[in-house]
Amino acid sequence: MIIVYSWKGTTLAYARILADLRQESLFELKESKKRNVAGCIFDSLLRREKQPVGMPDMSAIPDSEEITLCSPIWAGQIAAPIRYFFRRGGLQERKVNFLYTCLRMEQRNVYENMIRRLIVAAGGEPGFVMVMAGMVKDKIDEEIAHDHMKRILDEETVEAR
Numbered sequence: 001m002i003i004v005y006s007w008k009g010t011t012l013a014y015a016r017i018l019a020d021l022r023q024e025s026l027f028e029l030k031e032s033k034k035r036n037v038a039g040c041i042f043d044s045l046l047r048r049e050k051q052p053v054g055m056p057d058m059s060a061i062p063d064s065e066e067i068t069l070c071s072p073i074w075a076g077q078i079a080a081p082i083r084y085f086f087r088r089g090g091l092q093e094r095k096v097n098f099l100y101t102c103l104r105m106e107q108r109n110v111y112e113n114m115i116r117r118l119i120v121a122a123g124g125e126p127g128f129v130m131v132m133a134g135m136v137k138d139k140i141d142e143e144i145a146h147d148h149m150k151r152i153l154d155e156e157t158v159e160a161r
């Protein structure tokens, strides 16, 4: 199962490709109120968790099922609605993969370490952590993204063997 929050649509576009590649269902978290840029930044700086709409019922999901969370990076943090999801539970003893989008690729190690720490703190077992290029105005090139993600997933499967 893939769970995504996306403010401007970039992360959602990647999550759709991932769902297609992995043949998994996709859950999109939304928010009841429209968010502005300041709201994104404040929530990140204050490490706020904002309850999203459309939370899946984790107790109904088989224990063995892997969860893949997808979020943009805001001010160095994962987005508040996905942060809320971490605290809300349901990740314990599950394999938790993560796809994130960002602009500052040079910060990848920092973001990845933070994400792995959060997964472990929530009782999950970190699986793959995948970064995809954030967009400002342009749309993603779906074909390139598809091929790139497929290659990463194939490598993961080889490593896991």
Ligand SMILES: Cc1cc2nc3c(=O)[nH]c(=O)nc-3n(C[C@H](O)[C@H](O)[C@H](O)COP(=O)(O)O)c2cc1C
Residues within 6 Å of the ligand: 005, 006, 007, 008, 009, 010, 011, 012, 037, 040, 041, 072, 073, 074, 075, 076, 077, 101, 102, 103, 104, 105, 107, 133, 134, 135, 136
């Ligand atoms: C308020 C805000 C803060 C951001 N902060 C960062 C940041 O600290 N580092 C980074 O690499 N990208 C940052 N970005 C870029 C986003 O992570 C990137 O554009 C992402 O793909 C947006 O995803 P979305 O279209 O799914 O909302 C920020 C974007 C916004 C809107």
